[in-house]
Structures are given as structure tokens and as C-alpha cells.
Amino acid sequence: MSDTGAETLVLSVKSRTREITARPSRTLAAWLAGPVWLAGAALTWLWADADDFPATTELAVFMAAIGLVLLVAAATRRLQARAPWAIALGAGLGVWEIVQAKLLLLPRPFFGTPQDLLDVFLTDWPKLGNSLLHSLSVLAVGYTVGSVLGIAVGIGLGRSARFRYWVHPVMRMLGPLPPVALLPLAFVLIPSSWVAGEALMVLAALFPVAVLTWSGIAAVDPALHDVARTMGAGERFLVFRVALPAAMPQIFVGLFMGLVGSFAMLVVAEMLGVKAGLGFYLQWAQGWAAYPNMYAALLVMSVMCTGLLTLLFLLRDKVLVWQKDRLKW
Known part of the structure; x- marks a missing residue:
């Protein structure tokens, strides 16, 4: 076998090894995305708001629906590549909800809540x-x-x-x-x-x-x-x-x-x-x-x-x- 052929074979084996090694982590991330959004929905619904914000129920329903869709996507193996982004978006939305809607840590009206943003799309x-x-x-x-x-x-x-x-x-x-x-x-x-x-x-x-x-x-x-x-x-x-x-x-x-x-x-x-x-x-x-x-x-x-x-x-x-x-x- 020539040197070029040997190098090609080695690179192919390394690439295949990395792909096999990455599969369990991708699968875990895919199954984790749905529960992250469902946890965010439960947090939005069960934790009382710090003020009278609109569309809290609608936001919880929306996040729960996204979580269920992600679970279906994970079951059908359609979420492998996008799973980390789905987790990051769900976690980011949950952090935003805690920081502003539940604890009011940022000054209003400059910083709204996820409920405020959803309410704009629902009403305006x-x-x-x-x-x-x-x-x-x-x-x-x-x-x-x-x-x-x-x-x-x-x-x-x-x-x-x-x-x-x-x-x-x-x-x-x-x-x-x-x-x-x-x-x-x-x-x-x-x-x-x-x-x-x-x-x-x-x-x-x-x-x-x-x-x-x-x-x-x-x-x-x-x-x-x-x-x-x-x-x-x-x-x-x-x-x-x-x-x-x-x-x-x-x-x-x-x-x-x-x-x-x-x-x-x-x-x-x-x-x-x-x-x-x-x-x-x-x-x-x-x-x-x-x-x-x-x-x-x-x-x-x-x-x-x-x-x-x-x-x-x-x-x-x-x-x-x-x-x-x-x-x-």
C-alpha cells in the first residue's frame, strides 16, 4: 500500500472513531432538550410572578408544546445536530423567566419578560x-x-x-x-x-x-x-x-x-x-x-x-x- 493510501485509511478510521464516540453524547443531548423545555414550562406555571404579567399561562403552554415536539423529534432521531441549540434556547428562556418575571432583577420597562414579548405577538x-x-x-x-x-x-x-x-x-x-x-x-x-x-x-x-x-x-x-x-x-x-x-x-x-x-x-x-x-x-x-x-x-x-x-x-x-x-x- 502506498503512503497516500495509508494516510487516507488512517484518516478514515480516525473520522469513524470520532463519529462513533460522539453518538452517545448527541443522543443524550437530544433526549435532554425536551425535558429542559418542559422544566421551563413547569417553572413558569408553578412559580408565582413578581408582578401582574400577561400571558403567563400561554407562555407555559407554549414551552410545554415545544418540549413535547422536541421529545418526538428525539424519538424519531431528527434532533441530533440541533439538540445543543435546543437545550441552550430552553435554558436561556428559563433563566430569563427567573431573572425578570419571578425576581424582577432588571429595571423595567427597559427589560421585559418572556410573557411581555409573547403578549405582543398575541395582541399586536x-x-x-x-x-x-x-x-x-x-x-x-x-x-x-x-x-x-x-x-x-x-x-x-x-x-x-x-x-x-x-x-x-x-x-x-x-x-x-x-x-x-x-x-x-x-x-x-x-x-x-x-x-x-x-x-x-x-x-x-x-x-x-x-x-x-x-x-x-x-x-x-x-x-x-x-x-x-x-x-x-x-x-x-x-x-x-x-x-x-x-x-x-x-x-x-x-x-x-x-x-x-x-x-x-x-x-x-x-x-x-x-x-x-x-x-x-x-x-x-x-x-x-x-x-x-x-x-x-x-x-x-x-x-x-x-x-x-x-x-x-x-x-x-x-x-x-x-x-x-x-x-x-
């Missing part, structure tokens, strides 16, 4: 839902327009020397400028706060997408263009069948950066100008010292942003099958 979900839909609609328009324009500008920069001569200096002057710095000017020049917010989100997405598209097109091997021209390809074919497919990995990096920038600009625009959306809801909650509502809006915003980024990465893996899982999120 119509306003939260409408805010979420408004933010999604605003983000969809600004990000989509900015991304399409960014790809178009990137193609122009990569394929046309004349276009690059006139547009590149403008990009270097305005591109690195944070769009939030243009917020006062945008609200003066554009009467509609909605249009102003959309314009700034377009700028937030346009610059990274344009730069990364240009970089991707510039990095395409010139031999590919030469071969295509030899076979009679025109400029349209070179752009859409050669340059863009080869630049797709870079373009998706730009789309990722543009989406993150659009998120930031969305929240600022809604907090300072647009009279709706999650940013506006956050500002309203802070103004009325409704801190549980503020934390609920932050949680919804986090889920929205994470979900959209995950969808973007799923689309990337679908388009760039040969590079699947190379860019992590």
Missing part, C-alpha cells in the same frame, strides 16, 4: 404583520431596481470603454458614499418620503452589484470571447452567453452585499421618513416606551432578513450548481 400581530408586509414591499422594489441597474451598469463598465470613461468617475465619487448620508438631501429634493426611501435603497444595492458585476466580467478569460467570435458570435451573445454566466459567482456576492445595504437603508428610511413598516414600528415603540413591542419588531426584522438572505443563497446554489456550498451563510 395585525400591526406587526402590516409593518412586515410594508417593509417587504418597499425592500422588494428598491432592491430589485437597484440590482437590475447595478448589473446593467456593471455590464457597461466591463464591455464599453466609452461607457467606462464617463460612468467610472461618477461611481468612484458617489458609490462609496453611504446612502444614509444623502437622506436629508433626498427628502428635500423628492417630495414623497416613499420615493425618497426607494431611491436611497436603489443606491445602496446598485454600487456593490455594479462593482462586482464589472469585476466578474473583467475576470473572464479573453480566450472564451475569442472562441465565441471565431464561431460568429455577436456582442449580444458575448454578453449574455459568455460574460454574464462566467461572472455569476461575483454577481451573487454583489447581490448579497446589496441586500445587506438595502436592509440598513430600509430601516433608516422607515424610522426617519416613511410612516409605515418595521422601522417606523420600532420608532413608535421606543417613543411610547413600549420596549416589548420594540424587541418583537427586532425579532421579526431579524427573521425577515435571515429568511431573505437564505433564499438568495438557495437561488445561488440552484444557479451555480458547480459551486454549491462554496459560499457559506
Whole structure:
């Protein structure tokens, strides 16, 4: 047996040994997650609150339901990898319940209880839902327009020397400028706060997408263009069948950066100008010292942003099958 084969065999045996050794601990953690949540439910139900908090019963029922679901998942062996996180979340929620709901160790109203947060979702979900839909609609328009324009500008920069001569200096002057710095000017020049917010989100997405598209097109091997021209390809074919497919990995990096920038600009625009959306809801909650509502809006915003980024990465893996899982999120 060669040295390489021997090393491969040794590594395989070590990996298998670690996997077998880890199984008992993973199995134990999987069976421990459910009881941790059930213990939290019992604690919430049996230990009297330090004040008259809403939704204590609902919280206990919710935690008990999660505990039962985790037990079923452990029995069907679907909780092996996520068991430590399930334990940590259940234990963290239980500690939060003891510290604030049972002992009131942190100053109110700045620090609420798990009951307060659950009560917001139970009672104020119509306003939260409408805010979420408004933010999604605003983000969809600004990000989509900015991304399409960014790809178009990137193609122009990569394929046309004349276009690059006139547009590149403008990009270097305005591109690195944070769009939030243009917020006062945008609200003066554009009467509609909605249009102003959309314009700034377009700028937030346009610059990274344009730069990364240009970089991707510039990095395409010139031999590919030469071969295509030899076979009679025109400029349209070179752009859409050669340059863009080869630049797709870079373009998706730009789309990722543009989406993150659009998120930031969305929240600022809604907090300072647009009279709706999650940013506006956050500002309203802070103004009325409704801190549980503020934390609920932050949680919804986090889920929205994470979900959209995950969808973007799923689309990337679908388009760039040969590079699947190379860019992590």
C-alpha cells in the first residue's frame, strides 16, 4: 500500500472513531432538550410572578408544546445536530423567566419578560404583520431596481470603454458614499418620503452589484470571447452567453452585499421618513416606551432578513450548481 493510501485509511478510521464516540453524547443531548423545555414550562406555571404579567399561562403552554415536539423529534432521531441549540434556547428562556418575571432583577420597562414579548405577538400581530408586509414591499422594489441597474451598469463598465470613461468617475465619487448620508438631501429634493426611501435603497444595492458585476466580467478569460467570435458570435451573445454566466459567482456576492445595504437603508428610511413598516414600528415603540413591542419588531426584522438572505443563497446554489456550498451563510 502506498503512503497516500495509508494516510487516507488512517484518516478514515480516525473520522469513524470520532463519529462513533460522539453518538452517545448527541443522543443524550437530544433526549435532554425536551425535558429542559418542559422544566421551563413547569417553572413558569408553578412559580408565582413578581408582578401582574400577561400571558403567563400561554407562555407555559407554549414551552410545554415545544418540549413535547422536541421529545418526538428525539424519538424519531431528527434532533441530533440541533439538540445543543435546543437545550441552550430552553435554558436561556428559563433563566430569563427567573431573572425578570419571578425576581424582577432588571429595571423595567427597559427589560421585559418572556410573557411581555409573547403578549405582543398575541395582541399586536395585525400591526406587526402590516409593518412586515410594508417593509417587504418597499425592500422588494428598491432592491430589485437597484440590482437590475447595478448589473446593467456593471455590464457597461466591463464591455464599453466609452461607457467606462464617463460612468467610472461618477461611481468612484458617489458609490462609496453611504446612502444614509444623502437622506436629508433626498427628502428635500423628492417630495414623497416613499420615493425618497426607494431611491436611497436603489443606491445602496446598485454600487456593490455594479462593482462586482464589472469585476466578474473583467475576470473572464479573453480566450472564451475569442472562441465565441471565431464561431460568429455577436456582442449580444458575448454578453449574455459568455460574460454574464462566467461572472455569476461575483454577481451573487454583489447581490448579497446589496441586500445587506438595502436592509440598513430600509430601516433608516422607515424610522426617519416613511410612516409605515418595521422601522417606523420600532420608532413608535421606543417613543411610547413600549420596549416589548420594540424587541418583537427586532425579532421579526431579524427573521425577515435571515429568511431573505437564505433564499438568495438557495437561488445561488440552484444557479451555480458547480459551486454549491462554496459560499457559506
